Amino acid sequence: MARADSYPTRPVTLLVGYPAGGPTDALARVVADGMRGSLGQPVIIENIGGAAGTVAAERAAHANPDGYTLNFGNFGDHVIAGAVYPLRFNVLSDFAPIALLSSHPLLIVAKRSLPANNLREFIDWLRANPDKAAEGTLGPGSIQHVAGIFLQKLTGTRFQFVPYRGSAPAMQDLLSGQIDFLIDPAPNSLPQVRAGTVKVFAVTAKTRLPAAPEIPTANEAGVPDFYAGSWHAFWAPNGTPRVVVDTVNAAIIAAVADPKVRDRLVDLGQQIFPRDQQTPEALGAFQAAEIERWWPMIKAAGIKAE
DSSP: OOOGGGOOSSOEEEEESSOTTSHHHHHHHHHHHHHHHHHSSOEEEEEOOOGGGHHHHHHHHTSOSSSSEEEEEEHIIIIIHHHHSOOSSOTTTTEEEEEEEEEEEEEEEEOTTOSOOSHHHHHHHHHHSTTTOEEEESSTTSHHHHHHHHHHHHHTOOOEEEEOSSHHHHHHHHHTTSSOEEEEEHHHHHHHHHHTSSEEEEESSSSOBTTBTTSOBHHHHTOTTOOOEEEEEEEEETTOOHHHHHHHHHHHHHHHHSHHHHHHHHHTTOEEOOGGGOSHHHHHHHHHHHHHHHHHHHHHTTOOOO
16 A cells, blocks of 8 residues: 555546536536646546436445545435435445635526516415425425425425426426426526526525626525535545545645636536635535534435435
8 A cells, every 4th residue: 555645656546426528527527627737637437327326426435445546426315315225334434524616696587487577476386386386306205305395384385296307308307397396406497497498486505606797695585594406525435544534635726826716617507616615624514513503404305315
């Protein structure tokens, strides 16, 4: 085994639990390319799809903790999955946190024919039509599903969930009027909002989107405290030497500080975490807080992977 203080002496593998060409893969490739200068070695992406990203996370959790196998994951596979899937690893104790990268909120978008024109009218319409409206999701435990459960809890509304294999078919059915609305990652929905093919009611963040400042936050539009979104981060297997974790963390920070990398991440609809939140300790605390926030809600709703 290579000595930790000489790390890295060979290429580093970054496991990504989603297909090549998808949004998570795109982020991983942008940052991995930017890390090469600091590490002096290439960071090679290995896509291992399946079970909402948990197949890759499991392999990373059980990998040799020498810094040569890392995991790039997100809110879904490192928070939601722990409450939804029967995992053979622990989303907290089996990993060494490295760095938070970026986040993106969700947009509440609806079909053009929906009678509501703003979020308050939309909630009133849902209340007047219990169990009749349909929200598209990517299946049980997806961010869309969990956000819908959260919206029901906050507003006292009831609506149906329609699962899809991916964001594209869900958006197709929204555009054709087969479903009524989506609570969808902003990078996916924003092009349709700009094209005027869907109605947009709010963004589920504490501040407005820099890329679309005309869209109000849910708090401004009438649903206080409706904050939901996804985020991405880097982990290593638990037991990875701290000097290795710090080396990778420094390479990530240097990559994100590069204006070209930052611009590309923003183009992909991401909001980069501030420098003081890019530490291993900040990621560990943030992930634990997200678990404490979301797991009780998920378990109370009886959400289980099918």
